[in-house]
Amino acid sequence: MIVLGSLLILGIVLDRIGLLNPAEGGIFRIFEPVQSAFVRIGQGASDLVQTARDLGDLRQRNQQLVELVNQLAVENVRLKEVEAENEILRRLLDFAQSSPGHTFKAAEVRTRVIGRQPDNISQFILIAAGSNDGIQAGMPVVTERGLVGRVETVYPTLSKVRLIIDTNSAVSALVQRTRATGVVKGQPGGELVLDYLPQGQDVVAVGDVVLTSGAGGGFPRQLVIGQVIEIRQKDYEMFQQAVLRPTVDFDRLEVVLIITNFVPLSLEGLEPAPGTSGP
Amino acid sequence: MSPWYYLLVPVLILLGIAQSTLAPFLRIAGLHPDLILILVAIWSVLRGYHEGTIWALVCGLVMDMLSGVSFGAHTLALLAVSLLMHAVRRRVYRLSFGSVLLLVALATPIYYGTMMFAAWAMAGEAFAGSLVSRVILPAALLNAAVAAVVFWPLRWLHQMTGEQEMGW
Numbered sequence: 182m183i184v185l186g187s188l189l190i191l192g193i194v195l196d197r198i199g200l201l202n203p204a205e206g207g208i209f210r211i212f213e214p215v216q217s218a219f220v221r222i223g224q225g226a227s228d229l230v231q232t233a234r235d236l237g238d239l240r241q242r243n244q245q246l247v248e249l250v251n252q253l254a255v256e257n258v259r260l261k262e263v264e265a266e267n268e269i270l271r272r273l274l275d276f277a278q279s280s281p282g283h284t285f286k287a288a289e290v291r292t293r294v295i296g297r298q299p300d301n302i303s304q305f306i307l308i309a310a311g312s313n314d315g316i317q318a319g320m321p322v323v324t325e326r327g328l329v330g331r332v333e334t335v336y337p338t339l340s341k342v343r344l345i346i347d348t349n350s351a352v353s354a355l356v357q358r359t360r361a362t363g364v365v366k367g368q369p370g371g372e373l374v375l376d377y378l379p380q381g382q383d384v385v386a387v388g389d390v391v392l393t394s395g396a397g398g399g400f401p402r403q404l405v406i407g408q409v410i411e412i413r414q415k416d417y418e419m420f421q422q423a424v425l426r427p428t429v430d431f432d433r434l435e436v437v438l439i440i441t442n443f444v445p446l447s448l449e450g451l452e453p454a455p456g457t458s459g460p
Numbered sequence: 461m462s463p464w465y466y467l468l469v470p471v472l473i474l475l476g477i478a479q480s481t482l483a484p485f486l487r488i489a490g491l492h493p494d495l496i497l498i499l500v501a502i503w504s505v506l507r508g509y510h511e512g513t514i515w516a517l518v519c520g521l522v523m524d525m526l527s528g529v530s531f532g533a534h535t536l537a538l539l540a541v542s543l544l545m546h547a548v549r550r551r552v553y554r555l556s557f558g559s560v561l562l563l564v565a566l567a568t569p570i571y572y573g574t575m576m577f578a579a580w581a582m583a584g585e586a587f588a589g590s591l592v593s594r595v596i597l598p599a600a601l602l603n604a605a606v607a608a609v610v611f612w613p614l615r616w617l618h619q620m621t622g623e624q625e626m627g628w
Contacts, residue, residue, distance in 0.1 A: 298527055299480040301491050301595050302572055302587060305528030333528055341528045348588050369594040370490045432487075 269436050276325035277438065304347035304367060306330075308437060311338045319399075319445035322437050327405035327428035328352065328393060329437050331445075340439075344431055345406065346371045353396035354406055356389045356423075362396065365406055365425065373407055375423040380416075385409055385423045398446025469518055475499065476522025491599050493606040494571065496523060500538050501567045502611055504545035505560055506618040512542035529575065530583040537575040541567045557611065564607040568600035 298305040310316050312335045322329040322342050330344040343350055346367040354365040354375055363378040375391055378384055389409040395402030407425035414421040475496060483492040496519045504512025520535030527534060544567060549555070555563070572591070579585040 298529075299476075299483065299496070299523045300494065300527065300529070300534070300572070300575065301599050302576065302591055303527070303529050307526065343528055347528075348591065349585055369588055369591045 266436070272325040273436060273438055276323075302369070303349070304330075304344040304371065304431070305333070306342050306344065306434060308340050308342055308439075309338065310439060311336045311340050313337050315441055316340050316439055317441075321400050321404070321440045321443055321445075323404055323440065324429055324434070324437055326430070327407070328400065329429055329431075329434065331399070332439065342437075346373055346427065346431060352400055352406065353394045354391050355394040356385050356409075357392050358386070358389050359384055361385060362394050363420075363423075365391065371431070373425040373427050375409070375425055377420045378423060380414070380419070380421055384421065385412060387412065389423075391423070391425055400445075401440060401443050468514070472515055472518040473522050476519040477526070479519070479523060480526040488602060489598065491595065491602055493602050494568065494599065495606070495610075496520075496538065497541060497567060497571050498564055498603055498607045498610050499614070501541050501545050501564050502560060502607060502614050503618075504542045505549055505555060505563065506614060508549060509542065509546035512545060513539065516542045530579045530585065532582065533575045533578040536578045537571045540574040541571050544570055557608075560611060561604045561607050565600040565604040568603050569596050572596045572599070 308322070316332055316335050318332055318335050320332045322332060328345055330342045330347070330350065332340050333343040334341040344367070345352055345365060348367050348369055350365075350367045352365040353362065355362045356375075356378075361378055361381075361384045363375045365373060365375050368374050375385070387409050391406045391409065393400045393402055393404040393406060405428050407427040409423045410426045411424040412421065413424065479494075479496045483495055486492050500512055500515045500519065503515050516538035517535060520538040523534040524531045545563060548563060552559075569592075572595075576585075576587045576591075579587075
């Protein structure tokens with residue numbers, strides 16, 4: 182104990198008078214590699230801890246970025262939907278402005294939600310407009326591409342629309358080029374046929390455009406129905422038929438227009454004029 | 461009464477809605493499978509008349525609400541299918557997988573025939589005779605093909621929920 186104490190006091194004295202520096206240099210030289218190794222280990226450990234901390238931060242940041250990407254992806258989808266809807270509405274607006282004879286009421290077709298016919302034998306859609314919106318049974322339904330159908334049943338906020346491709350649908354029509362008239366009827370499987378066309382060579386041709394004629398008062402005139410893609414003509418039959426490709430894509434209906442100022446004529450309730458046999 | 465029965469009605473309503481929203485997306489050559497018809501037919505075979513009738517009633521009413529055909533036509537058509545399956549089930553002790561598919565195919569014209577008759581009787585709606593060759597027969601084949609897929613989960617459900625008959 183006395184020896185250690187004496188060495189300590191001697192060391193302090195030698196350090197104060199500067200005689201310990203060479204000895205310290207020698208000791209440092211000996212310990213330097215060990216110190217360096219320790220420093221490296223320490224730095225490595227420190228880096229490891231820092232990396233672990235960074236990893237936690239990076240994970241958190243990565244998570245934030247993933248969430249941001251997801252939000253942006255959703256926003257992107259929403260903006261694309263808005264853009265698509267805007268395009269549809271713009272085309273419908275152009276169509277409405279180019280047809281000043283009718284007033285139109287836009288309504289979303291609820292096909293994507295509750296709106297398609299659940300069986301294969303009839304063709305209906307549900308639209309999100311009803312009597313609260315001024316919709317009445319019989320009103321024609323169109324898109325900017327042409328005739329869709331007619332409102333069949335009206336509820337306060339919904340309406341059922343019978344499509345022109347339904348087998349119980351009949352629309353008075355004419356061939357635009359020749360003015361030959363007939364009746365467009367839906368066929369099983371969604372086919373559209375212009376029937377009761379008079380026989381003749383130049384009555385109808387492939388590529389002719391078929392429009393509503395307005396006859397019968399069920400639909401307004403000059404709404405596009407479709408284009409002739411095939412003619413069925415037999416000499417022994419009284420009439421010939423033309424198969425049409427509808428201008429409207431019924432599988433992709435999203436927004437339709439309802440012609441609200443058109444009142445379809447109905448023969449029901451009419452009384453014959455005095456002295457006539459009546460309808 | 462088992463909780464299974466209480467869960468059944470909302471599930472059946474959802475199925476009825478699914479028929480008019482999802483089935484149109486499964487179109488093949490202009491036709492879509494009659495999922496509810498397939499479900500009612502197979503369930504009637506598996507579980508008998510009582511449960512088949514309830515499935516037919518609930519799903520049929522939902523479909524009638526969403527459909528443009530006269531109200532009640534789908535319900536009557538599905539009830540007819542359930543009755544047909546019940547009649548077969550009473551006479552045959554054990555039905556094979558193939559015979560169930562055959563029954564679904566057979567049920568399709570019964571379903572559409574009843575629906576068209578009901579629509580004609582109630583609202584005077586007439587349907588073209590070509591519906592048979594162009595829609596109903598192809599739909600029968602399509603429904604039988606889809607039934608081959610639907611049968612197994614229904615059979616599993618049948619085994620999971622037991623053989624209890626549903627009372628009124």
